Amino acid sequence: MSDATPKKGPGLAVWLPLGLFAGFLALVIVGLYWPADREVSSAFIGKPLPAFDLPPASDDRPGLATAQFKEGGKPRLLNVFASWCVPCKVEAPQLAALAQQGVEIDGVAIRDRKEDVAGFLAQYGNPFKRIGKDDLSQVQLAIGSSGVPETFVVDGKGIIRYQHIGDIRQEDIPLILRKLAEAQ
Amino acid sequence: MGSTHSLRYTHLPRHSRGGGNPERRALRLRTWIPAFAGMTKVCLVTLVAALAALTLTAPLAAQDMLPPAPYAYKQLADPAQERKAQALMETLRCLKCQSQSIADSDAPMAGDMRHQVRTRIAAGEEPEAIRQWLIERYGDYVSYTPQVKPITWPLFAAPLLFLALAAFLLRGRFRRRKGA
Numbered sequence: 001m002s003d004a005t006p007k008k009g010p011g012l013a014v015w016l017p018l019g020l021f022a023g024f025l026a027l028v029i030v031g032l033y034w035p036a037d038r039e040v041s042s043a044f045i046g047k048p049l050p051a052f053d054l055p056p057a058s059d060d061r062p063g064l065a066t067a068q069f070k071e072g073g074k075p076r077l078l079n080v081f082a083s084w085c086v087p088c089k090v091e092a093p094q095l096a097a098l099a100q101q102g103v104e105i106d107g108v109a110i111r112d113r114k115e116d117v118a119g120f121l122a123q124y125g126n127p128f129k130r131i132g133k134d135d136l137s138q139v140q141l142a143i144g145s146s147g148v149p150e151t152f153v154v155d156g157k158g159i160i161r162y163q164h165i166g167d168i169r170q171e172d173i174p175l176i177l178r179k180l181a182e183a184q
Numbered sequence: 185m186g187s188t189h190s191l192r193y194t195h196l197p198r199h200s201r202g203g204g205n206p207e208r209r210a211l212r213l214r215t216w217i218p219a220f221a222g223m224t225k226v227c228l229v230t231l232v233a234a235l236a237a238l239t240l241t242a243p244l245a246a247q248d249m250l251p252p253a254p255y256a257y258k259q260l261a262d263p264a265q266e267r268k269a270q271a272l273m274e275t276l277r278c279l280k281c282q283s284q285s286i287a288d289s290d291a292p293m294a295g296d297m298r299h300q301v302r303t304r305i306a307a308g309e310e311p312e313a314i315r316q317w318l319i320e321r322y323g324d325y326v327s328y329t330p331q332v333k334p335i336t337w338p339l340f341a342a343p344l345l346f347l348a349l350a351a352f353l354l355r356g357r358f359r360r361r362k363g364a
Contacts, residue, residue, distance in 0.1 A: 038282060040282075044321050113249055136296050136300070137293055138300070141296065141297065141318075141321065144322050146279035147279070147293075
């Protein structure tokens with residue numbers, strides 16, 4: 001029988017459930033106040049742009065192909081956007097400001113109709129040199145982008161150097177310019 | 185005439201009903217009606233306000249106007265290939281709606297990912313190669329099936345460790361019972 005051992009007091013073990021509960025509570029609080037980062041950053045930074053050749057998404061800009069990124073020598077921005085994306089409208093003035101400073105920006109329009117892209121560019125400005133039409137999100141998936149807008153810094157050799165997730169705010173412009181300079 | 189039972193489950197009676205007890209209950213309920221009506225009104229106003237707010241922010245949830253990708257909702261003609269694709273899609277995370285698999289999600293991006301998976305399977309690519317292609321781009325997060333890697337070894341070792349621990353803790357019991 002287990003009674004053979006001498007009877008002891010409850011000991012420390014009696015606190016174990018309370019301790020477990022406190023630990024669980026702490027876990028919940030940490031999860032509530034410091035929620036996990038839900039942004040999925042591309043694992044493709046430092047790698048060359050995958051091969052693609054997109055038709056134009058706009059009548060007054062050419063389409064976009066990987067080869068064009070390799071001929072330049074100057075780092076460029078690759079902006080993943082869509083006319084149906086609200087933060088893209090918010091970001092438009094910042095892209096315009098960057099373009100005005102001589103930054104070359106190429107666009108990839110995700111799941112967009114030509115007439116919608118035209119309307120979007122007419123209303124919010126057109127900072128793009130080229131705009132590719134990505135109806136099946138193929139380029140988006142190929143570069144590890146998980147939403148719109150996202151902006152990639154691509155160096156002169158066509159290597160992805162930096163990814164900015166979400167709209168570019170006023171305060172992000174210096175960072176973007178620095179990343180472009182680093183990619184020289 | 186309504187029974188006691190019906191008084192509870194049908195809407196509140198506005199006129200007296202036959203019987204003793206049920207009638208008293210109806211009376212009591214009637215005094216509550218104004219209070220209920222007041223609360224209902226507050227609830228309705230809140231609901232309408234919430235709906236109005238939702239309508240105002242609707243453009244934030246804007247979606248594209250394009251039809252879904254060809255193989256977003258269309259199965260592959262070959263059942264064996266479709267089975268492979270389905271099994272893979274159930275273990276790939278939708279990046280827009282992160283607690284759903286792309287097989288479960290109606291997000292346009294999940295549709296495009298399903299299209300990508302199905303066309304690649306149809307082209308003869310192995311499911312695990314497609315998973316690796318996505319992991320190369322999005323990291324391990326995109327896969328619901330954990331990969332065996334140095335960082336994931338506790339995941340696979342933990343069950344064995346717990347089994348060993350349980351065996352260690354229970355060994356005394358077995359021995360004692362044998363002795364008894």
